[in-house]
Amino acid sequence: MPTRDEEAASWWLKLQANEGHLSAEEGDAFDAWLAADTANDDALQRCAAVWNDLDGLAGAPEMVAMRADALEHMRRLNQRRWAKPLRTGKLAYAAAAVLVLSVGAGAWYLNTADDQQLATGLGERRVLALADGSHVSMDAKTQVAVSLSNGQRRLQIDAGRAKFDVAAEPHRPFTVEAGGHIVVATGTSFSTERVDGKLHVIVYEGKVVVLNGAMPDPRTLLSLRHQPTPGVIALRPGQEFVVQDGAARGIVRNDVAGSSSWEAGMFEFIEEPLSDAVAQLNRYSAQAMVVTDARAAAIKVDGVFKAGQTEAFVEAMTRVYPVRTRRRTDGTIEISSRN
Incomplete structure (x- = not known):
């Protein structure tokens, strides 16, 4: 038996595939579904709120492609013309329903792929949600590899710049490898950039540690974040760590607001x-x-x-x-x- 959210998504497909028009029979069924339980209305409103929070992802190519595929599928299923336009009040529900599957499709795509290769092209910026709830804001011409497992969240930035808003999971470290160094966090906000032989790590919120060498096991990573050992660099908000040609140049103060202006x-x-x-x-x-x-x-x-x-x-x-x-x-x- 379909869940309430699945029913809402089904109605959205019918509405969106034909520009808000329903046959007389389906219009009556839609009215009955809304009247059957006030929780149906609540479900649509929750989805609308979620979409507002994630509207930065709406234009991602993956979401556009999935919406197009879903609509084409529904159009193939519908073989007859639609006769009954929605009344004004129902248009609000239709608009909310549009948000249901848009959010559902986007979250499904972005949140079920534990291993991803993310990339942006010339002049392109993207904000993506990972399966753990973290967000990656990517500058133009940036490449990020993502690998999520039960014990560790492991990313690698091969080119460009990205800002990471890390979902707090105290027992599953979040690491970003770049330029021979490893940035370790559990729940924080920081950026990493590779440019002309340099590595820049800037902390906006929380705390990260930076180390070089081979990737330690998850238990060691967690202990390093709380008790850095000699040779491990600890960074706090407003600090930037710079590496040039493989050699650390130290920690400097950073204008956090200015350094993130590229996102706009x-x-x-x-x-x-x-x-x-x-x-x-x-x-x-x-x-x-x-x-x-x-x-x-x-x-x-x-x-x-x-x-x-x-x-x-x-x-x-x-x-x-x-x-x-x-x-x-x-x-x-x-x-x-x-x-």
């Missing part, structure tokens, strides 16, 4: 090496920039720039800093020091 398509740089700023902006534009000499690469950049606006960034650099530019035949913009 903005980049706030505070004494950012020009080479790093260029690498981050290159994730959002087909018009690539390249820094051609070490002196220019080391220039400290300050300012707020919008993702994808390469020309504006280049103009600002040439006006404020001692650099010049040259355009290659393929459109790439070279940035070099003036002397």
Whole structure:
């Protein structure tokens, strides 16, 4: 026997597949279902609330594809024309029902795959939910591998940048491997970035520890988070750990709000090496920039720039800093020091 939520999803398919129109027979059945139990209305309202919380996931390709597949299936099942439009009051229920399966499909896809390969393309950002309830916010041109098991949540970032809002599970550590180092958390918020041979780990909430070498067993990981051993780096909110070419450069203070501005398509740089700023902006534009000499690469950049606006960034650099530019035949913009 179908559950209440399954019945709601079934009604949504009928409504959405035909733009809110039902036959006279099915319209009466829908009215009867709503009137049979006030809990049916409550179920639809709960789904609406869930969708509002997860609306950042609505445009994910996986959800779009699943919605399309579901609708096509229902259209194939329905062979007759629909005659009875919903009354105004029922349109509200229809809208809520739309949310039921949208959320259900998206959560099913994102939350049942314990092993995933996540990736974003040029200029693309995504927010994804993992099976454990954690969320991954991915910057453009980012690759993250996910492996979830009963004893451990293990991720690896191979390129780009991602922010992790970790669901609290005190007995199942959450690890992110990047650049030969391992970031360990249980319930916290932090980001990891790999750019031009550097690794950046920034903590927004909670606490993480960073270690290098082989992956310890889950029991050791949990003990390290609470009692770091020599050689293990402990980070708290507002701190950033930087590794360059495999060597730790230490812990620095970080502007948490500014460092997460990329999630809104903005980049706030505070004494950012020009080479790093260029690498981050290159994730959002087909018009690539390249820094051609070490002196220019080391220039400290300050300012707020919008993702994808390469020309504006280049103009600002040439006006404020001692650099010049040259355009290659393929459109790439070279940035070099003036002397």
